Amino acid sequence: MIRLKVNGVAHQFDGDPAMPLLWYLRDLLQLTGTKISCGIGICGTCFVHVNGEPVHSCVTSMKRVDGKEILTIEGLSANGDHPVQRAWMQVRVPQCGYCHSGHIMRAVALLKNKPNPTDRDIDEAMEGNICRCGTYQRVRQAIKLVAGVKA
Amino acid sequence: MNKIDLVSRRGFLGNVFSAGALVLSAEVLPARAAASQNTATAWEPSVYLGIETDGAVIIVAHRSEMGQGSRTSVPMILADELDADWKRVRIEQAIGDPRYGRQDTDGSRSIRDFFTPMREAGATARLMLIRAAAERWGVPPSECESDLHTIVHQPTHRRLGYGELATAASKLAVPKKEELQFKPKSSWRYIGKGVPSYDLAALGNGKAVFGMDARVDGMVYASIEHPPVFGGKVKSYDDKEALQVAGVSRTVPIPPFTPPAGYQPLGGIAVIADNTWSAFQGRKKLRIEWDHGPNQTYNSSEYKKELQETVHKPGKVLRNEGNVDAGFANGGKIVEADYYVPLLAQAPMEPMVAVADYRDGKLAVWAPVQSPQWVQEYAAKQLGIAKEDVTCHVTLLGGGFGRKDKPDFVLEAAVLSKEIGKPVKVVWSQQDNIKFSYYNAPCALYMKAAVGEGGRPTAWLQRSVFPPIPSTFILNAVYGDAGHLGQGWTDVPFDIPNLRVENGPAKPHVRIGWMRSVAAIYQVFAIQSFADELAHLAGRDPLDFLLDLIGKPRILDLKKTEYPNFGAPYNIYPIDTGRLRRVTELVAENAEWGKRKLGKRSGMGIAAYQNTLSYVATVVEVNVDDQGKIHIPRVDTAVDAGTIVDPDRIRAQMEGSAVFATSIVRSGEITATNGVIDQSNYHDYRVAHISEAPYQTNVYLVDSDAPPTGVGEPGIGPCIAAFCNAIFAATGKRIRDLPIGEQRLI
Numbered sequence: 001m002i003r004l005k006v007n008g009v010a011h012q013f014d015g016d017p018a019m020p021l022l023w024y025l026r027d028l029l030q031l032t033g034t035k036i037s038c039g040i041g042i043c044g045t046c047f048v049h050v051n052g053e054p055v056h057s058c059v060t061s062m063k064r065v066d067g068k069e070i071l072t073i074e075g076l077s078a079n080g081d082h083p084v085q086r087a088w089m090q091v092r093v094p095q096c097g098y099c100h101s102g103h104i105m106r107a108v109a110l111l112k113n114k115p116n117p118t119d120r121d122i123d124e125a126m127e128g129n130i131c132r133c134g135t136y137q138r139v140r141q142a143i144k145l146v147a148g149v150k151a
Numbered sequence: 152m153n154k155i156d157l158v159s160r161r162g163f164l165g166n167v168f169s170a171g172a173l174v175l176s177a178e179v180l181p182a183r184a185a186a187s188q189n190t191a192t193a194w195e196p197s198v199y200l201g202i203e204t205d206g207a208v209i210i211v212a213h214r215s216e217m218g219q220g221s222r223t224s225v226p227m228i229l230a231d232e233l234d235a236d237w238k239r240v241r242i243e244q245a246i247g248d249p250r251y252g253r254q255d256t257d258g259s260r261s262i263r264d265f266f267t268p269m270r271e272a273g274a275t276a277r278l279m280l281i282r283a284a285a286e287r288w289g290v291p292p293s294e295c296e297s298d299l300h301t302i303v304h305q306p307t308h309r310r311l312g313y314g315e316l317a318t319a320a321s322k323l324a325v326p327k328k329e330e331l332q333f334k335p336k337s338s339w340r341y342i343g344k345g346v347p348s349y350d351l352a353a354l355g356n357g358k359a360v361f362g363m364d365a366r367v368d369g370m371v372y373a374s375i376e377h378p379p380v381f382g383g384k385v386k387s388y389d390d391k392e393a394l395q396v397a398g399v400s401r402t403v404p405i406p407p408f409t410p411p412a413g414y415q416p417l418g419g420i421a422v423i424a425d426n427t428w429s430a431f432q433g434r435k436k437l438r439i440e441w442d443h444g445p446n447q448t449y450n451s452s453e454y455k456k457e458l459q460e461t462v463h464k465p466g467k468v469l470r471n472e473g474n475v476d477a478g479f480a481n482g483g484k485i486v487e488a489d490y491y492v493p494l495l496a497q498a499p500m501e502p503m504v505a506v507a508d509y510r511d512g513k514l515a516v517w518a519p520v521q522s523p524q525w526v527q528e529y530a531a532k533q534l535g536i537a538k539e540d541v542t543c544h545v546t547l548l549g550g551g552f553g554r555k556d557k558p559d560f561v562l563e564a565a566v567l568s569k570e571i572g573k574p575v576k577v578v579w580s581q582q583d584n585i586k587f588s589y590y591n592a593p594c595a596l597y598m599k600a601a602v603g604e605g606g607r608p609t610a611w612l613q614r615s616v617f618p619p620i621p622s623t624f625i626l627n628a629v630y631g632d633a634g635h636l637g638q639g640w641t642d643v644p645f646d647i648p649n650l651r652v653e654n655g656p657a658k659p660h661v662r663i664g665w666m667r668s669v670a671a672i673y674q675v676f677a678i679q680s681f682a683d684e685l686a687h688l689a690g691r692d693p694l695d696f697l698l699d700l701i702g703k704p705r706i707l708d709l710k711k712t713e714y715p716n717f718g719a720p721y722n723i724y725p726i727d728t729g730r731l732r733r734v735t736e737l738v739a740e741n742a743e744w745g746k747r748k749l750g751k752r753s754g755m756g757i758a759a760y761q762n763t764l765s766y767v768a769t770v771v772e773v774n775v776d777d778q779g780k781i782h783i784p785r786v787d788t789a790v791d792a793g794t795i796v797d798p799d800r801i802r803a804q805m806e807g808s809a810v811f812a813t814s815i816v817r818s819g820e821i822t823a824t825n826g827v828i829d830q831s832n833y834h835d836y837r838v839a840h841i842s843e844a845p846y847q848t849n850v851y852l853v854d855s856d857a858p859p860t861g862v863g864e865p866g867i868g869p870c871i872a873a874f875c876n877a878i879f880a881a882t883g884k885r886i887r888d889l890p891i892g893e894q895r896l897i
Binding site for chain 2: 006015016019020023026027029030031032033034035036037038039040042043045053056072074076077078080085087090092094095096097098099100101102104119122123126127128129130133134136137138140
């Protein structure tokens with residue numbers, strides 16, 4: 001039996017321990033805010049936080065999150081008003097928006113570690129998040145807005 | 152079905168509104184939609200708009216939202232003309248139904264096609280509300296005006312809200328078009344200014360419902376092993392091990408398609424499970440013996456050589472002015488160049504996915520599709536039912552780029568649901584997405600010019616060869632169709648006395664389809680690169696040379712050419728080289744062309760083109776560092792898209808187009824070996840990441856009263872060419888074969 005907390009709520013899982021966290025979140029808990037894209041841990045669309053660190057939920061097995069605390073986009077803030085979410089709206093970052101849960105979760109982790117990131121910090125942190133619509137310029141702008149840097 | 156409630160599950164508009172609501176009638180339908188309907192009566196609720204008695208304005212978004220913003224911007228046009236308070240507008244996503252008019256969301260057409268119908272719908276409702284208020288007060292309607300969700304009697308300042316008037320208005324005759332009065336531009340509240348996406352909050356908090364998030368009660372999940380080679384078939388298969396995977400319930404063979412492929416399922420073996428992961432795992436355990444069929448001899452590198460040979464042979468003449476052969480014979484310097492663009496995949500972030508529920512001879516689907524009416528048509532054909540018995544609910548699309556216009560994956564879900572008698576969710580992986588696309592055609596292009604005084608061409612020949620999109624739908628179609636050849640090929644805007652445009656034949660070995668900006672990708676790349684080559688050969692400034700080639704402002708005469716003009720009347724949307732010059736000059740001025748000091752191995756490139764009726768000119772600045780890595784510090788783009796609806800979304804489309812173009816130039820390449828697509832995911836079909844994308848894209852909009860055009864696609868072609876021209880300026884290396892890939896630049 002695997003025990004974990006998702007957005008503060010305790011859960012138990014007795015299925016295949018090799019099942020990636022992503023599919024547990026999406027198909028079993030119906031927390032569909034976390035999206036699937038590459039499925040091999042290279043596009044960042046599925047980022048969630050495990051004990052505060054950003055991980056690719058598509059390649060993180062349930063076995064590895066036993067006893068861990070998971071934070072998804074649904075749990076990031078009560079009303080979608082986390083500073084990063086607010087900045088995302090102010091800058092009108094999303095186009096299709098499909099990859100943006102992952103972008104936001106990655107950006108939150110970046111800003112927690114580096115409240116005033118340089119361009120290089122942003123490139124390094126966000127390099128693993130693909131956006132096919134091409135919203136990178138506004139991703140950068142929104143992160144700088146949160147940091148209080150003039151974008 | 153809690154989740155799916157976020158997606159419209161309703162029937163036609165009649166069920167959306169409560170009794171007493173004002174629901175606009177068929178009279179406001181665009182002509183072509185009205186012509187195709189035969190059941191709608193005057194108050195058969197049909198399109199676009201209803202007003203509830205509590206004042207809520209409900210506007211139907213009948214186009215698909217894939218990031219371009221039309222789910223917000225099209226209803227916003229109606230809201231403006233209605234003088235509605237945007238805060239009280241609710242948007243309902245339409246199901247597929249011909250009464251909405253054209254729903255196929257492609258060709259950058261949403262704003263262009265529906266600007267006027269939306270304004271007419273809004274103006275019609277506003278006039279009816281004015282008349283209802285006038286009747287209530289017993290005053291002439293001419294004394295009444297609208298003022299943000301209310302009607303005001305000017306002399307007495309009495310006011311009635313839209314909700315209070317809805318029931319009375321709904322009983323009035325629908326005014327004729329001639330009676331409508333449109334708001335002057337100066338009174339527009341939203342058009343020209345824009346509003347944030349209706350879904351913005353939901354996109355930031357995870358609540359937005361994409362196709363991948365659709366769910367219906369009792370549904371099972373399916374993952375399909377397709378034939379690895381296009382047109383292949385299952386010889387035999389063994390599913391014993393697959394069935395042992397926990398959660399897997401059964402397998403279902405899907406028969407191969409009957410050529411031409413069209414939108415039919417590719418065939419293969421589906422694994423059915425109670426969650427996506429189990430279906431994926433079960434699929435890995437399938438043992439299938441394939442008959443790979445005739446396309447197993449397809450190797451893209453050899454195919455490229457075939458295209459390049461064909462492009463050097465005379466082709467079908469599409470446009471012919473003056474006498475090109477005489478022009479070449481008359482001497483002068485002859486310049487030739489070959490260009491090539493490989494197969495490309497749209498690769499939206501959200502893979503193909505669809506939920507289908509077939510029961511009692513009827514089909515309901517929930518899917519991220521660009522054309523719900525095509526789902527009706529082709530799913531009906533596939534299942535042998537009437538298309539009226541297919542209900543297609545459209546979710547948000549996690550990117551489309553043309554791929555989600557083709558409903559093959561929806562048909563798979565439909566076939567499986569009918570077979571197993573349960574709702575089925577078909578989930579493709581990103582690998583499937585890349586291996587089983589409807590690819591943008593690979594294209595060889597040959598350019599030849601005789602160069603006279605000042606390096607100016609006196610004769611110009613351009614010839615392209617690519618397997619055409621019609622080949623996916625018609626057996627033995629080998630020549631390009633006029634529509635796609637009209638994307639920057641037959642409509643070459645240069646002022647050259649002797650000019651010939653040709654296209655040669657090519658057979659496909661994969662499904663060819665359209666991808667954002669389609670043929671402009673290769674056609675604009677070739678023409679605008681060649682123009683740049685001629686400029687450098689002549690030692691002239693590429694900007695001056697480009698303006699010289701475009702020539703004097705004039706309307707391009709294409710009467711002797713088959714030119715569909717993106718489905719728009721040429722008298723209303725002609726190609727005006729004056730507008731092309733203007734964006735070129737505007738971008739050059741703002742990019743400080745020729746004025747900024749650039750560092751080592753840095754350079755600027757320029758290109759300009761008309762596509763989907765919009766004029767776009769782009770300057771790309773490139774820097775190549777000591778390791779040979781390419782950086783794009785800045786892109787400048789000027790756009791003339793006619794009347795501006797939402798300037799921020801036009802900017803967003805141009806920013807995105809610059810990134811899309813960057814991906815094509817840097818690494819966009821699909822190849823095949825023995826008929827099998829070599830690439831499988833974003834690691835080997837790389838799209839631009841943040842550090843590879845342009846750091847900053849500046850967009851300049853021409854303020855225009857011309858009819859609005861589309862902006863989703865036209866930014867891509869010019870950016871591709873400008874990027875390659877900038878690389879030449881920075882390094883002296885001319886990029887004629889895309890992508891750059893591993894080519895060394897230093």
